[in-house]
Amino acid sequence: MSYDGEHAGISGDVAQLREPRLLEQVRNRMRLKHYSLRTEQAYLYWIRRYIRAYLPRHPRELDGAVVEHFLSRLATRDNVAASTQNQALSALLFLYRDVLGVDLPWMENVVRAKRPQRLPVVLSRAQVGRLLERLAGREALMARLLYGSGLRLMECARLRVKDVGLERNELVVRDGKGGKDRVTVLPAVLRQDLATQLVQVRALHARDLACGLGRVHLPHALARKYPNAAAEPAWQYVFPATRISVDPRDGVRRRHHIDEKVLQSAVRRAAREAGFDRPVTPHTLRHCFATHLLEAGADIRTVQELLGHKDVATTQIYTHVLNRGALGVLSPLDR
Incomplete structure (x- = not known):
């Protein structure tokens, strides 16, 4: 109707x-x-x-x-x-x-429905390796960033060139969940792959500019405050879409970031090939990042900051899925 x-x-x-x-x-x-x-x-x-x-x-x-x-x-x-x-x-x-x-x-x-508390799906290090080795190209790089830096899927898709710190081994996440910025670690093993990706992004941007395009969407009022910033290489997406599309917000034809469904499909396919019997999504890699850091002895407050959690109670959910037991302790029988 x-x-x-x-x-x-x-x-x-x-x-x-x-x-x-x-x-x-x-x-x-x-x-x-x-x-x-x-x-x-x-x-x-x-x-x-x-x-x-x-x-x-x-x-x-x-x-x-x-x-x-x-x-x-x-x-x-x-x-x-x-x-x-x-x-x-x-x-x-x-x-x-x-x-x-x-x-x-x-x-x-009006009472809000209470969301059930569920434990996240977490893979072992060996399982993460099996998953990642079945990915290739940009999907492999994005999945490694989710696991190596603890990014959310859309934080990775929206990553800008200017927020990749190759020299300092850091990534700046802008306007994350709750509108917050944060800094997280950039795995040293990914520096060369990211540098190669940035070279490809600059070449693609140069071709777009030559075609009269190349102006990326800027958040909030930045487009009015800095009218030329949209065409600068620093503001381009690290993982741009393969095609030009019409922006639904203003009707302008431009190159947006990669569609998150591309990585979602690639991870599901890799999980099937690896023979996993549990549902695995890109967000699973973020869960693995947090859990494996805690297993390695990282301070929970540090993990909270890297993940961008407002409350440490949110981060504490990962203590329930550590390999050493439900509360992160060794059973007396194992001793």
Whole structure:
């Protein structure tokens, strides 16, 4: 069903709520607050779905009971995960508070679903080696960075040339989870491969410039503050896409970073070839980075800083998957 304000039975007030107008308000507000494109797309999906579910009533007429009904139906009828249910709630909070400007004291009583605590999948060092040796090219380099530097998948995909410190053996992660920057280790064994990758990036950028392109997307208001920065080599992605595409934010044709699905597919394929009987994703390599550092005696606060965790309690989950036992101790029987 298309929600275009002309749906049969919609009153005059609700007819004012045309989908393009409302969603455009949501989109503009999110970009003003510097939300990521992925969050923008997710919130727009849930807001559209919520409005359609309760037509012809206007969202201003709906109360906490309706929101609870919507969220409960997601869990009981659609069987969504707790994280998905919480994402839908966050989208509705944004709609009411930031777009419609409605004071919602009743929203404080809407209970967020509790996410289950699950242990991460961690491979042994030998298994990581078997996985990595089945990857090749840029996918192999990206996977090694995830394991060797503890990067998240999108942090690796969005890595810029200027944030690779070959001389200092460090990587600077910009605008990571929670909008935080951090510095993490660059494995010395990858210096030459990364240097080769950067040479290829500069050559590709030079070809794009010769074709009248070569201007990369800049975060926030940097494009206005530094109008020439988008064409500089330092701001280019370390892992650029193979093709030029249209940026959905402004409609400009440019070369974006590599699609994360490329590495996801490559890692799944390598895991199958290695014969693993557990689900392995690129994020598994980040889990391995943390666990293997703790096994080697690294301080948990140091690991927390390298991972970019806000709370050390998040990092402590890895102490439950150390090879020496559930609490990282040797069993008396092993002694």
